[in-house]
Amino acid sequence: MDTGYWALQFLNALQFSMLLFLLSIGLTVIFGLLHFVNLAHGALYMLGAYIGVSAAASFGSYWAAFFLAPIGVTIIGAILYFTLIERLRHAGPMNQVLVTFGLIFVFLDLVRMTWGDIALGLEAPAALAGSSEFAGISYPTYRFFIIAVGAVVMAALWVGLTRTQIGAMIRAGVENGNMAAALGINVNRLFFLVFCVGCALAGLAGVIAAPVFSATTGMGISILIPTLIVVVIGGLGSLEGAIAGSLIVGFIETIGAVFLPEVAAISSYVLLAAVLILRPQGLIPARG
């Protein structure tokens, strides 16, 4: 196998890592800040893809989908927040798992009713069609775009969380919610804001994934488990953890599937179990 082949696998892994990052960062901060287990996060990703397909069809442009899908998913998320999430915040992990598992079923059937069972494609914009050269190999330009979007979001969140006041408030909330509230931070408003950003990023992940993987009803469930693995091994509520976790899981699942298919399939579960037992706080825990 030549270097070009490995460069291709490297780019595939990086692109999958970026999708995982967009999903897991929202989930991990919601987890860390609200102590809320949202299994429906994968369903929001699916909704992002489907809303994107419809938006592109009505406005005739990929860019309409790119901007409208995150907004649409955020609105759905906000409705969920006020109807269910808020009242289940102190209901314990089992009730949260159950209700959000129920939401997976509800969204799955709503999508099937609205868009049908057939996989729907979304055309990448003309400017991003075709291939580009990288390290001597030709790679689809659109996939470079996914990597770039992931990197931009990563950088923006890093600046937002470490260099702004609101970021400091979120970090304070993750570390000790009661203390942050006692210091005069409106924790509830912060929760809502973080939840909305998480939903928007899930919607964004869905719409940028659609041109590559198509919008399918199974996409939400199949991405959920790798995302949860990223969140747990990275450390709940930790940005650095989500970055590291996404790269680890993305590379294990992509490169491993080529290199050692039998081992790779279970290695992320083994990693998850090992982290939970030996280092339950995660590889890079959130701390002040």
Added chain:
Amino acid sequence: MFKQTRLRSVVLAATLAGLIAYCVMGGFYAREIVVEIAILAILAISLDVVAGFGGMVSLCHGAIMGIAAYAYGILTVKFGLPPLPSAVAAVAGAAVFGTVVGWITGRTSGIFFIMATLAFGQMAYTLIFKSQWLGGDDGMSGLPRFDLSWLGIKMGSSLTYGLFAIALTAAVYIAAAWVLRSAFGRTLGGIHANETRMKALGVNTILHRARAMGFSALLAGIAGIVAAQHTQFISPELLFWTISGEVLIVVILGGLGTLIGPVIGAVAFISLKHQVSGITDHWHIVIGLLLIVIVVAGGRGLYGQSEHWLALRTDKADDKSEDRGHA
């Protein structure tokens, strides 16, 4: 703590009698439904033992059931061993798997326990899914039923098999009730209520959790044997994590921590599935909404809520202390 009240005994007897009547009087289709209910009821009882009485919400019970089913398939189809010893060995294998998972995950709790059991269940699923020897995605067929012809019983008949499944459900319920009423069951309840205090009393909480998972896995293994012999075909789908999620739904639907609730939940779940599927193929949205309503209404489930209302009527003094509903 578990109490086998008179109400619970009456409801259990009535449910089993209803299933037997439906099985005897109904046709082939009714008997298929009865077996489906029995498999789900056994699995839900097994999950209630750990989740309802030990606070261990496992997301690997589908996988445990599947491990027993596959172990049975390997022993009978691949090695040609007789069904009965194979079934005993397969159930024992499931119990060992459960004990090991319980011991490893024994120090985690809450969402970490849920995620850890999910990880082990998915490992088992992936290994079986990827195994060419076990048929991979296509599964395995030709699993034999028990041969009880020396007793004059024909297991091939749908009526006999339906009654066999109901009998096993009753046996599993009695075994679970017996264990929960033992000193071990009380200790498990104590660990659930206050782990620190039980540790201070000198109880090895991890060992108890592992044993509870082992016993629960034994029961789940029985469900696996009934499932494997029912269709005489098994596929990796049995082990996928959403199956474990569905079993958890059944437990909540009936009433967590009541033991009889999961049986009621299984009857309600399967009946609803077949009723709604007859009208529309969007039955998941119905069960999803029902689940959300039940959890938001206080999470007591069908049986738990009824028992709660009856308790309120007979004893008004309990009104304030018992009421933890959000609605």
